[in-house]
Amino acid sequence: MAEIQLHNTLSGKLEPFVPQKPGEVRMYTCGPTVYDYAHIGNYRTFVFQDILGRFLKLRGYKLKHVMNLTDVDDRIIANAAAAGKNIREYTDTFAQAFFDDCKTLGIEAPEHWIRATDHIDDMVKLIQRLQKKTFTYSSEGSVYYRIAKFPNYGKLSKIDLTGIQAGARVDNDRYEKESARDFALWKAPKPGEHFWETAIGPGRPGWHIECSAMAMKYLGETLDIHTGGIDLAFPHHENEIAQSEAATGKPFARYWLHAEHLLVDGEKMSKSLGNFFTLRDLFAKGYKPSALRFALASVPYRKQLNFTFAGLTQATNSVERLRNFADRLKQGKFPPGKQEGMSERIFKAHVEFDDGLSDDLNTARALAALFDLVRDANIAMDKGEFRQGDIDAAQLFLVFFDSVFSVLEDNDAAKLQVLGYGSAEAGLSDADIEKLVADRTAAKKKRDFAAADRIRRDLADRGIIVEDTKDGTVRWKRK
RNA sequence: GGCGCGGUAGCCAAGUGGCAAGGCGAAGGUCUGCAAAACCUUUAGCGGCGGUGCGAUUCCGCCCCGCGCCUCCA
Numbered sequence A: 001m002a003e004i005q006l007h008n009t010l011s012g013k014l015e016p017f018v019p020q021k022p023g024e025v026r027m028y029t030c031g032p033t034v035y036d037y038a039h040i041g042n043y044r045t046f047v048f049q050d051i052l053g054r055f056l057k058l059r060g061y062k063l064k065h066v067m068n069l070t071d072v073d074d075r076i077i078a079n080a081a082a083a084g085k086n087i088r089e090y091t092d093t094f095a096q097a098f099f100d101d102c103k104t105l106g107i108e109a110p111e112h113w114i115r116a117t118d119h120i121d122d123m124v125k126l127i128q129r130l131q132k133k134t135f136t137y138s139s140e141g142s143v144y145y146r147i148a149k150f151p152n153y154g155k156l157s158k159i160d161l162t163g164i165q166a167g168a169r170v171d172n173d174r175y176e177k178e179s180a181r182d183f184a185l186w187k188a189p190k191p192g193e194h195f196w197e198t199a200i201g202p203g204r205p206g207w208h209i210e211c212s213a214m215a216m217k218y219l220g221e222t223l224d225i226h227t228g229g230i231d232l233a234f235p236h237h238e239n240e241i242a243q244s245e246a247a248t249g250k251p252f253a254r255y256w257l258h259a260e261h262l263l264v265d266g267e268k269m270s271k272s273l274g275n276f277f278t279l280r281d282l283f284a285k286g287y288k289p290s291a292l293r294f295a296l297a298s299v300p301y302r303k304q305l306n307f308t309f310a311g312l313t314q315a316t317n318s319v320e321r322l323r324n325f326a327d328r329l330k331q332g333k334f335p336p337g338k339q340e341g342m343s344e345r346i347f348k349a350h351v352e353f354d355d356g357l358s359d360d361l362n363t364a365r366a367l368a369a370l371f372d373l374v375r376d377a378n379i380a381m382d383k384g385e386f387r388q389g390d391i392d393a394a395q396l397f398l399v400f401f402d403s404v405f406s407v408l409e410d411n412d413a414a415k416l417q418v419l420g421y422g423s424a425e426a427g428l429s430d431a432d433i434e435k436l437v438a439d440r441t442a443a444k445k446k447r448d449f450a451a452a453d454r455i456r457r458d459l460a461d462r463g464i465i466v467e468d469t470k471d472g473t474v475r476w477k478r479k
Numbered sequence B: 001g002g003c004g005c006g007g008u009a010g011c012c013a014a015g016u017g018g019c020a021a022g023g024c025g026a027a028g029g030u031c032u033g034c035a036a037a038a039c040c041u042u043u044a045g046c047g048g049c050g051g052u053g054c055g056a057u058u059c060c061g062c063c064c065c066g067c068g069c070c071u072c073c074a
Helices: A040-058 A074-083 A087-105 A120-132 A209-219 A230-248 A279-284 A289-298 A309-331 A342-358 A363-382 A388-405 A412-418 A430-445 A449-461
Strands: A005-008 A013-016 A024-029 A062-069 A112-115 A136-139 A142-145 A183-187 A196-198 A201-205 A223-229 A253-259 A262-264 A305-307 A464-468 A474-478
Touching (some): A074 A087, A112 A209, A120 A230, A223 A230, A289 A412, A309 A388, A342 A363, A342 A388
Parallel strands (some): A024 A223, A262 A305
Antiparallel strands (some): A136 A142, A142 A183
């Protein structure tokens, strides 16, 4: 197997991935801010993180993965107040929606899903540590980080802040800061705002401190991998580095991976442009979770992904092709024995697939290896040159593939029902379908094609596709 | 302006100094009672201009275009 290479934002280069502790990966990912439903752009990043985690596990690493939910910030405070709810009540709704969405998209739950407001004490302790080392100063009840004291500031985002002055783009009138680039570790409460009473005074945490505090609490002072969307590189991750490394004197994370953004029709997604979508928006239009997952996963994560409905349809059809192949493998009748060269062919595809993912999660390259094999295997099957003894190797590869991509299982309808989409109408049971299929076969035998076609059409209207195969068996599937 | 992605067929997209993967779509065909699935065939002057090479989509320079970040943002 090829060595795993990952693009590290810190170095700007592809680097061989070697965790600190052999066989174990400690990964922290920035999750959503639960002030509203997450959108498909968020899920582009979360699917990337999922694929990374799944691939590492598949490669035999023990994965310790922590994802946070930011459940306190300005938007949340404002929205909760507007809704007449307290912060917890308000964010619970969207946290639950996020968990449901993840399940629907096949995003595996990390070992820990943690919330900022459950870790106020940890943040306070970290701030105190920074206070002791004089990386902070207080002003009007808030605590700020003194960037001037951290020499490596900007090493992740390669940003040079010396030119940034308080002014038009920098909010300098709400708080008193020594320097415009300094950021808040702890914010003094504004009138009427929810606050925590702590050893460093009343208030609420700044945005960045939560990730430093929680990541180090669960994963130690040096993480193997830290990921998020590209927009988080600055200032969020840069500030995490400043806080964490100032406190510990150790590198905070060894590999920083950032997912590029998703665009819609070539433009930034925004509510004002009317091109802003949540998962629920797409499911309500009838698109399948597997199609969206495939669409998000098939474009390598460091490339901007241009989301379009045409693209989603393409993804739907691509998944269909793979499922057809998986079905054929499962249900087809093949001659006994093993075909000369076939297992080698399958093994080659397997290796190429793995090589693709090892190359900084090049999913497009990996998929090409799979589709190549699908074609070759179909050709062999058509010719009767694919045998029973070859099934296992092919199946093994598909399982490997699906351990990462997770799109083969035909469970879209069930998933949608969890979110309340798709008709919960009493559809045809398997037995009903079998009966109708048998009726059609009987009609065909009598060469009553009109009757047979009528049954097939009725089934099609109810979302069941019936197909005759070469070996005489009839197979059906739900659309 | 600084930093960073990217411009490859109708659409999505990989890739390499030496005849340009893969998927979707479209057209024609094979198979089928008809379909579906599958298979076959067709569908690329690699943003522009220069440069270095026997040879450049791939390296270098300049330019054009799209997108992102530069303290709300996955």
